[in-house]
Amino acid sequence: MDNRKVRVRFAPSPTGALHIGGVRTALYNYLFARQHDGDMLLRIEDTDSTRFVPGAEEYILESLRWLGIEIDEGLRMNAEGKIEAVGENGPYRQSERRDIYWEYVKQLLDSHQAYVAFDTPEQLEAKRKEIPNFQYDSTTRGMMDNSLTCAHSKERVENGEQFVVRFLVDPDETVTVHDLIRGDVTVNSNILDDKVLYKSADRLPTYHLANIVDDHLMGITHVIRGEEWLPSAPLHVLLYHAFGWEDTMPQFAHLPLLLKPDGNGKLSKRDGDRLGFPVFPLEFHNQKDGSVSSGYRESGYYPEAVINFLALLGWHTSGDQEIFSMDDLIAHFSLERVSKSGAKFDYEKGKWFNHQYLQMRSNEQLEKEFRPILIDKIGERAAKKYSPELVAHIIGLMKERVSFVSELWDQCNFFFEAPTEYDEKSLKKRWKEDSPKHMKELYALLKAQKDWSAEALDNLVLPWIEQQGYGLGIVMNAFRICLVGAARGPHIWAITDVLGKDESLRRVEAALKRLA
């Protein structure tokens, strides 16, 4: 069984935006598949018709495409944004596989490993109230309304009465789940209940049945999923046994959960709103409840940074390496090195990763990303005056200090716009009584200067300051305020270099008018 080709699947349900924890599950599946030259499948688990959210499926597939998680089989989004189904094992939406599941449900019914139950939700609710810790199992099914207790259940089904099919769990059996991350997990079957496998109301199976049947039919070799599934894994093992599929039962790996950055509990949609960071890869407009959730893409993250960040939440190599490309991850990833405990989500570190990836980009690349922002800020006509080369040069001066392209404007705005007001704090600290006098003299000095190179200005202004007996810091900072409007920015000659002589002098003039 172990020389089969590795096949893993990501099987989200279209009940909303793809949670960042789900993204990590998809990523780990993908890394594992690629590393073993296996297949990555995508299947949609939409067996709960009541929770379906329009657009969620598209959203999930688009997210994976954006992140560079490629799907080999099943549903995926192509470059044109169209959803396509590839592979021989379809359909890949569970809602389209009704007939398949019913065949297998019948098989279990015929072999007396499952039975039909007529108890209504209301009756079950009443039982739970009546009996503390009520569980539908070997100790209670004899007093419930099902084919085990009712002689004419066949007729009732034929008469169209609503029913469910329950899995018959034998008591006092030891069930062992071998988990690739946690080792053997053993439970007694007494704690398991007779899970509902199928509902006649919508003619759809529940997750448990659909999951096992699909994984079997699709030749899945490794089930890599969130830890929340660990408690039901013994049930799944029992189902494989019931069908006689022991030999091809996939191996399990239950991933640790992503936890809230503060406090306790697993990361939820609300935490994003509450703490001000995205918990979804892309912005999502929920058509069902009208809510809008922010996304990493729209927040200015690079997919590589999100991938890198997520990969390290719950997995690490033995070395000190922090920056991993997708190829690096594929080369180094192993399930054995996945942590067993949950990881608190540290948004600050996510920003740091984006900073790293932004620094790796060329100025020319960043210029392309920044250009729309520039146009938005100063208008198309004004932006045209700045060549790609010049803007790339400006970005080169400032990129080290930002984590996102969107932060570039606040750092670079003075290159494109003369100050219209002067930062009060800077003035208080850096604009002295003598500053107007200094600036007037500096203005005259610079006006007479022909060579405007940084080197020439340095050789001109510094000796002059010394000659006059002025303080270097006092003059330069006042000059900076004239040019920038505040005490910030790169080296002063880098600024004069970009602005040029005319604009630099104009700004000194303007400042003198306002501040003298």
Added chain:
RNA sequence: GGUGCUAUCGUCUAGCGGUUAGGACAAAAGAUUCUCAAUCUUUAAACCGGGGUUCGAUUCCCCGUAGCACUACCA
């Protein structure tokens, strides 16, 4: 309540019986500079508690404690 999983700096983690318990984020300090950042250097910061096993436990076992998950005709 029941069942299961987990437990190293504030956070993500390295460590797989003997280490000055390492790295990164965040924090602090210093250096640098005309400013703000960035950068560099440095500092502070952890083995949940108790029993075993062992010459020796952060590491292995048990108990406790805590956290998390599950406990639906949801996935």
